[in-house]
Amino acid sequence: MIPLYAQERDYSQYNVLAVDDIPINLLLVQKMLARYNFTLRTAVNGQQALDEVAKQKPDLILLDLMMPEIDGFEVIRRLKENPETADINIVILSALNSNEDIVKGFSLGANDFIMKPIIMERLLTCVTTQFQLIEAKNK
């Protein structure tokens, strides 16, 4: 069930940040992505996510939308506002599933949208695709 092209790759140079206010969701993402050797950090709310980004800029953010105070949309807006962080790839992982929310996420600058419940293959292919895009951009 792991995409063939992704199985043998080395992703150790990548740095990923997963953001969700429900700890069990973070645990699940961690376990699903456990086979890859990239660095995976976590944050449990919008503010913590911004702090983590300031500490060390990640290559990819897996972002929940419904969070207290600073929600996912606001996190995207602030990251895109700052030229330093505007180029971070963002994948939304959310239980919000209306067309309106999806369009809003993309129009703010998200790169992909995964609906909860998360299907593992969908998450893995999405993450590896994002890495490929980053590689292509850096060439």
Add this chain to the structure above:
Amino acid sequence: MAKRIAITLLLSLTLPILCAGTESNPFDIDDECYACYSEAELLVGKPGFRDANEKLLHKALEKEDTKAQTLYYVERLKNQIRELRSKQKGIEADDIDPQDDTLAVRMMSELQSIARKFGYPQYYYYAFDLVQNYFYNSHRFVKVAELIQEMQRVAQENNEPYGIWMCYRYLASMYVAQNDFLSAKQYIEMAIDLYNTTSDPTILRQSATRLYCDLADSYPIGSDSVRINIEKAKEHRKQHLDTLRCTYLEAKLSALNKDVAGYKIRRDYCINDKYLNQVSSTARQLFKNIDAIVFAAPGTQPQTDVSGMTRHLREVKYIANIAENYGFETLAFDLEKRLATYYEGEISKSNRIKLAELDATLGNRELSDKVAHESLRAQRASRTVLILILISMFGGLAFSFFHIRRLKRANEKVRLANEAKTRFVQNMSHEVRTPLNAIVGFSQLLSLPDGSFTEEEKNDFANHIVNNSKMLTMLLDDILNTSAMDSGSYRIVYEPSECKFMCEAAISSVEHRLQPGVKLNFLPESEAPCPVNTDPRRVQQILINLLTNACKHTAKGKIDLTYSTRVEPGFIQFSVTDTGTGVPADQAEAIFQRFTKLNEFVQGTGLGLSICREIAGKMGGKVYLDTTYTEGGARFIFSIPTEPPVQTPETK
């Protein structure tokens, strides 16, 4: 001479006896509370009132006397209105600060919600009374009519004869004040009829004296019916105020009949009474004016000051009549003239603009004409015709205004219900997806080829799946329970049960929800068995709900579950106390409403507590937030009778 002394003696003997019998505590509240109440009552509108009233509240809370607590709110509203009135002295009706009205109406609603909560509908309506008087005294008759309409609506909706009865009385007093005695009489007679035929204890607790006094007042001054109705009023006396009221009417009548001695005795009795204000706020002024006529030296023309009394038209009318009887025709004519000016000036001035406005906005000419026509029949003099047309137009307009408002309100209700439904579906989508995410996700991890995860990890995954499945089940149960309760198909099955067992069962189903480091303690009152005849599944459901809430909102510290049979005889009281985020006091009731969540990011449907309350109610018990618990965190109390309630129509 001897006869006169006999009357004096009789009066001075019977009156104190009547007072002593009823004045001690007419409200049937705790005696110490009553002492505080009397003190506050005398200070209404004066400095020191607030302290006195706070004292009443503290005493009432200490004695757990809910009626005295309600009286605290009554006094507060009275005082507020008195303060507003003195602030507005000399201000035109149109220039009154609308915030004053908002304040009065807000305090009225506060009193009303307290009265409803504690089950004293009479104070619910009394709140209307006070605010009506407030509007009435500042000549805002449209507002008065609106309040009467509102009151009638509430009374009819709740099927409370007391409210309807009060409506009759208010309508009557409004007509009396407008000199339309025929209409007033009609309403008073309806009120008397209702009084004589009703079985409503709240009405019967009132005395009929007031009604007969009003009826006496509705006849032309000097008519025989006045005397007859005062006699009837005297027969029905129950309280000290009744005696005072009768004596007041008799004083006026004596003055009219040139019974100077009788007038003097009765006047002195009234003037010396500290409750006179409750009978008539202008009584003292009235006596002063009558004195001027009755005791005027021969050949002099008494000067009476009626400017402060004009809003009590009836009183001025009395003075005019008395003046005429005593041969002061010029004075009587002058008073009548002033009354006429007042009718045409004051009443219409403040309302003419409003009327035109209402007329234009509503365009409901036909209805108001019809009502006006109806009232025309009841007219006696051309002057009152004018007033009545105005009043009935206000009435008609207020009615149609209300009708439109009622429609709007119904519309608004539907819109809000729809909104709540949409919010619910959106929220539910999120609520369902969260446990589903864990179930689907961890199942996928478990289905990976061997070697991906250690046994320990796999165990954890399985546990996550089980716990989240339970969560999802609870969620669905909540929704199904709510809908079952709405459709009335909810069953309660009583059977012998044991408290300790129910508590332990509830604890075992929530233990996994405790946040790390939080302790859940079970502290029963004693180890002895505690049998109870109830529906154990429902009790557990409520306990689980309360404990689950405590787990969600408690990040550190502990959660205590206790029960006791000693707090209330015949009841078992469970309590769940946590050291979590707590509930703001002003949200104590809101949290029991459907879809209310204090923190929308904590998981849940917002249905749990409303379900608890409904189930507990069906079992004859109750669930509430203990607002006296202020040590950080929250304490929820849940109590049920040890035996099923005798009447259980819901248990079918």
